[in-house]
Amino acid sequence: MTIGRTDDDTSRLNPITKALLLVMFSILVLLVVDPIHMSVIVVCVLVAKEHFHARGLVTRGIIGFAVAIFLAQILFNHSGDDLASWSVFSVTTGGVYDGVSIAGKFLSLIMMSWVFVATTSPSELSSALTTAGFPYRYAFLPALSMRFVPVFQFELATVREAQVTRGMKLDRSVKGIVRSARYTTMPMLMTAMSRVNSITASMTGRGFGMHKTRTQLRPIRMTAWDVAFLASSAVFVGVTFLVTRCPSLQAV
Amino acid sequence: MLDVRDLYVRYENRSKPAVDGLSLHIDLGEFVLLMGDSASGKSTAMQAVCGFIPDIIPAEKRGEVRIGGRVYEDATAVSSVACMVQQDPETQFCTETVEEEVAFGPENLNMSRTNIRKAVDESLANVRATHLVNRKLSTLSGGEKQKVAIASMLSVRPQLLILDEPTSNLDPRSVSDVVGVIDALRRKKEMTIVVVEHRPGGFKDLASRVMVMEKGRLVFDCERGDPVFADRIGTADAPPSTTMSPKGDLAVVSVKGLSYGVDGAKILDDVTFDLKDSAVVALMGENGAGKTTLLRHLMGLLTPQSGSIDVLGHVQDKDVRTEPWTVGRDVGFVFQNPNHQVFERTVEKEILFAAQNYDTSMNEALKAVEGFEASEEVRKFVHPHCLSFGQKRRVNIRSASSHGPRMILMDEPFSGQDAKNAEAIRGMIADLQRAGKTVVVVTHDVRFAKTSCTDVVFMRAGKVVRAGPVSSVRESEWVELFGEVAR
Numbered sequence: 014m015t016i017g018r019t020d021d022d023t024s025r026l027n028p029i030t031k032a033l034l035l036v037m038f039s040i041l042v043l044l045v046v047d048p049i050h051m052s053v054i055v056v057c058v059l060v061a062k063e064h065f066h067a068r069g070l071v072t073r074g075i076i077g078f079a080v081a082i083f084l085a086q087i088l089f090n091h092s093g094d095d096l097a098s099w100s101v102f103s104v105t106t107g108g109v110y111d112g113v114s115i116a117g118k119f120l121s122l123i124m125m126s127w128v129f130v131a132t133t134s135p136s137e138l139s140s141a142l143t144t145a146g147f148p149y150r151y152a153f154l155p156a157l158s159m160r161f162v163p164v165f166q167f168e169l170a171t172v173r174e175a176q177v178t179r180g181m182k183l184d185r186s187v188k189g190i191v192r193s194a195r196y197t198t199m200p201m202l203m204t205a206m207s208r209v210n211s212i213t214a215s216m217t218g219r220g221f222g223m224h225k226t227r228t229q230l231r232p233i234r235m236t237a238w239d240v241a242f243l244a245s246s247a248v249f250v251g252v253t254f255l256v257t258r259c260p261s262l263q264a265v
Numbered sequence: 266m267l268d269v270r271d272l273y274v275r276y277e278n279r280s281k282p283a284v285d286g287l288s289l290h291i292d293l294g295e296f297v298l299l300m301g302d303s304a305s306g307k308s309t310a311m312q313a314v315c316g317f318i319p320d321i322i323p324a325e326k327r328g329e330v331r332i333g334g335r336v337y338e339d340a341t342a343v344s345s346v347a348c349m350v351q352q353d354p355e356t357q358f359c360t361e362t363v364e365e366e367v368a369f370g371p372e373n374l375n376m377s378r379t380n381i382r383k384a385v386d387e388s389l390a391n392v393r394a395t396h397l398v399n400r401k402l403s404t405l406s407g408g409e410k411q412k413v414a415i416a417s418m419l420s421v422r423p424q425l426l427i428l429d430e431p432t433s434n435l436d437p438r439s440v441s442d443v444v445g446v447i448d449a450l451r452r453k454k455e456m457t458i459v460v461v462e463h464r465p466g467g468f469k470d471l472a473s474r475v476m477v478m479e480k481g482r483l484v485f486d487c488e489r490g491d492p493v494f495a496d497r498i499g500t501a502d503a504p505p506s507t508t509m510s511p512k513g514d515l516a517v518v519s520v521k522g523l524s525y526g527v528d529g530a531k532i533l534d535d536v537t538f539d540l541k542d543s544a545v546v547a548l549m550g551e552n553g554a555g556k557t558t559l560l561r562h563l564m565g566l567l568t569p570q571s572g573s574i575d576v577l578g579h580v581q582d583k584d585v586r587t588e589p590w591t592v593g594r595d596v597g598f599v600f601q602n603p604n605h606q607v608f609e610r611t612v613e614k615e616i617l618f619a620a621q622n623y624d625t626s627m628n629e630a631l632k633a634v635e636g637f638e639a640s641e642e643v644r645k646f647v648h649p650h651c652l653s654f655g656q657k658r659r660v661n662i663r664s665a666s667s668h669g670p671r672m673i674l675m676d677e678p679f680s681g682q683d684a685k686n687a688e689a690i691r692g693m694i695a696d697l698q699r700a701g702k703t704v705v706v707v708t709h710d711v712r713f714a715k716t717s718c719t720d721v722v723f724m725r726a727g728k729v730v731r732a733g734p735v736s737s738v739r740e741s742e743w744v745e746l747f748g749e750v751a752r
Contacts, residue, residue: 136360157359168605174566175606177589178598179664180622196608203604203650208356214317215357219370219421220344230368230381 028138029145030239035129037250042118042125044250044257048110051117058121058128065132075123079116086112135159141233149227161208165201172200266457267291267314267347267425272328274306274313274481283309285481287328291474293424294454298468299461301478302683303655307461308352310478311427315349316340333424345374347425352433352681354414363389363397363405363413370421388416392446407552408439412446419450426450427459432466433681436551436709437747440467447471463683469498512719513542517672517703518563522572525558532558534727536572540720542671545698546705547714547735549746550724556707557601559724560674563705565592577671594623597665599675603657606664607649612637615649615660619668626669633667655686662693672703679710691717711747 026034045051092107139156143149176196177183184192216222269289275282284306291297301307312318319326320340329336337343348370351357360366367388371381389395392412397405405413411431418426428447432440444467451458451471460468465475475497477485487494518540525533533555540546548556561567563576565587573582577595581587597619600606609615613634620630637644637660639652649660658678666673675694679687691713694704698719708714714721714735721738723731723746731742 134361136362136365153359160359160361171600171602171605174561174589175598175600176608178564178566178593178596179606179608179619180590180593180668182590182622199650200605200607203607204602207604210322211351211353211356212359213321214312214315214340214349215351216359216369217321217340218315218317218344218348219417220341220373221369223341223344223373224375226375228372228375228378228381230364230372230378230385 025238026242027233027235027239028133028141030235030243031129031133032138033243034246035125037246038125039122041250041253042121044253045118046114046257048113048117051114051121055117055121058124061128062124065128075120079120082119083112083116086115130159133159137233140229140231143227143229144232144234150222153221157212164208165205168204169197169201172197175200266293266295266333267459268329268331268334269310269314270329270331272310272313272330273326274309274318275325276309277323277325282481283324284313287478287481287483289476289483289486291457291459293457295457296451296471296473297457297459298465298472298475299459299478300463300465300475302463302685303681304653305478306481307478308429309481311349311429311459311461314343314425315347315427316343317349344370344421346423347427348418348421348423349427349429350411350414350418350431352430354410357414358402358410358417361401361403363394363400363402366402366413366417367398367420369417374421384420384422388420391419391450392416393449406439407435408442411435411439411443415443415446423456425457425459427461429461430463430681431460432462434552434677436554437711438551440709441748444468444471465498472498512544512698513701515542516540517542517544517577518705519575520559520563520572521574523559523562523569523574524571525562525567525569531727533562536724536727536729538722538729538732540703540705542703543698543701544703544720545694545718546703546720546722547718548705548707548722548724549709549711549714554724555727556724557676560598560676560705560707563674564596564598565589593619593670594625594668595671597668597670597673599661599665599673599678601676601680603654603661604650606661607657610648612639612644612647612649612652612660616663616667618664623668629669630667633663637663655682655689658682658686659689659693662690666697666702670702672705673697675704675706677707677709679708679713687713711743715743 042054045054087104087108088102090108090111091103091105093105093110096104096106096109098104135156135158138159139149139152142152142155173193176193181193181196184190267290269287272284272287273282274284283304287306287310299307299311309318312322313326314330314332316337316339318324332343332346337346358366360369364385367385368381371384376384385398386395389398392415394409394412394416397409397413400409402410402413415426415428415431431447432443435443447458447460447468448471450456460472462468465472472489474488475485475494476483477497485497487497516539518538520539521537523533523536524531536555536559548559550556558567562569562574562581565576565579565581566589568586569582571583573580576592579587579592579595607615609618616634616637617627617630620627634644639647639656649657652660662673662675662678678690682690687710694706694717697704706713706718718735720733721731721735722729725746731738731746
């Protein structure tokens with residue numbers, strides 16, 4: 014998994030700008046109902062995901078869930094005109110449209126959040142939040158969480174390898190999953206507790222929390238580029254809102 | 266500089282104290298080597314000095330700790346005068362880059378930006394790591410990480426610097442490098458340095474004073490120049506002795522042209538070697554040389570990208586994959602971190618885990634349970650996580666070998682072990698070898714390789730640069746591969 018920055022324009026944006034852009038993107042996605050528009054958004058997000066090398070997301074499970082959402086809409090949503098029918102089952106235009114729309118919303122929100130994680134340095138996020146006036150003790154929380162995601166992924170993989178090398182076969186049945194969880198919880202808990210103690214000692218031992226404020230060697234401030242990005246995105250989302258939610262404008 | 270009086274520390278849920286009535290006095294500019302076996306209380310005492318106990322690690326603490334004549338109320342207050350570099354630098358990094366990590370302390374102390382810059386530059390220069398300033402921490406080698414961890418503490422300009430086993434996970438060359446850095450700090454005499462170690466190792470020529478703890482008490486305290494000083498340091502570093510059976514003639518491992526890489530970086534490059542049965546093989550090389558990756562290939566945890574591996578008839582190449590579950594019947598694996606491989610709720614169940622999964626004969630497994638040093642009560646009712654670090658490691662080895670595998674792979678089994686525990690592990694390895702098993706041990710311990718192994722495989726930058734019987738390796742080759750520490 015990659016958590017960090019790439020060197021293009023978007024990853025040079027202030028992390029707060031990126032977080033706000035993600036919020037606006039989420040609003041935009043929730044506003045869009047047209048399946049064609051939704052499909053265009055999903056394609057754009059896929060392109061963005063590739064462009065920023067946001068790899069490592071468990072796409073098989075997520076795509077599987079999106080497909081399940083789509084199929085559920087097709088099977089149980091009977092609004093609109095009939096497209097096809099077999100016995101008691103029928104596929105309607107409403108089912109297909111809503112299926113594409115809801116599955117698309119799910120996919121694009123998950124993947125765009127991942128793009129944010131992959132292009133945002135945890136340290137810079139905390140630095141930007143502190144510069145913006147956020148209390149630094151709390152600003153460090155997301156940075157620390159993100160810092161340990163790859164560590165815990167590595168440790169989880171090692172624990173699973175240790176299970177397999179001692180004869181615990183990978184079993185995808187419910188019983189197998191429960192057994193695997195039972196034997197994974199304790200080693201992960203032990204290593205997590207040890208890491209929490211180490212990192213707390215390391216931070217406290219270097220004066221973290223000694224003062225109410227904290228100097229920053231490289232403060233990250235909002236630039237004109239950030240403001241321009243935010244303003245244009247806000248205008249775009251605002252116009253989309255008006256167009257999609259005001260019947261009089263839709264008529265125009 | 267440091268005054269400790271009647272320090273008593275007892276962890277929660279433990280009946281016996283970890284530190285019991287410790288009193289000591291250390292002057293400014295002294296270099297103290299604090300030694301003792303595992304669980305002797307040396308790290309606990311230093312954690313209490315820094316205020317981590319009871320602020321971060323819950324425990325009952327009594328007694329008085331004065332630094333520079335002053336009693337500090339908590340760990341945050343202590344941080345302005347004393348710092349502790351923990352055993353594993355990886356676990357104490359809280360940022361992403363070297364510059365951010367070294368600047369972290371001065372930023373917390375609200376220094377001006379100019380002073381932070383100065384502190385970062387000076388600290389990195391003190392550990393000879395100025396060139397690393399813009400590097401990401403994840404890209405550093407073990408030795409580089411340790412140097413950055415030391416620099417990140419130096420940047421807050423402490424009067425007392427405590428280093429907890431600063432060389433325990435490093436290869437011999439990195440050990441020399443880190444010892445050199447600590448020596449340079451010692452020569453400046455600007456601060457008091459306390460190094461906590463099981464064995465004096467590279468610090469024996471630096472220490473101005475040696476203290477030894479046992480069962481939570483200070484049992485030895487002597488300054489350089491005292492006649493017993495040299496005796497004590499010499500005894501603690503006594504070489505191990507192990508007797509082994511001769512190895513067999515049957516080929517059990519054949520690796521041919523094995524290569525493997527990640528994101529374009531080659532980790533293994535055309536690796537070729539063979540191993541015979543009943544051999545004890547030291548797999549050696551600098552941190553990042555590819556030793557663990559090679560071990561994981563032998564276990565079937567990684568698939569070769571080119572070349573082939575035959576381990577006891579389990580063949581793997583880029584087209585043929587053998588599941589680790591299948592390889593695991595014949596090959597046991599002891600991972601580096603004991604906590605990653607403890608699954609069951611009692612010692613007995615833990616040791617029987619693999620034998621039950623593979624449904625093999627329980628005779629050998631039950632012997633492995635009975636062979637564990639603790640009482641039957643402990644074996645049947647005590648959780649493995651409640652054992653000492655050394656005992657936990659010995660449970661790991663028994664668990665990995667209880668189902669009767671013909672070969673055991675061990676990834677740095679001596680890491681963090683004191684002399685007694687290391688001796689016990691060496692004994693277990695010899696027992697396995699005498700039982701006809703092949704044992705491959707990833708290690709940085711040159712003395713272990715020279716005295717307790719039949720064969721060595723040296724790796725450098727993903728390549729095997731030397732493989733063969735230990736007896737065939739000349740002294741000059743050891744020195745060329747590992748530096749003067751190999752003598």
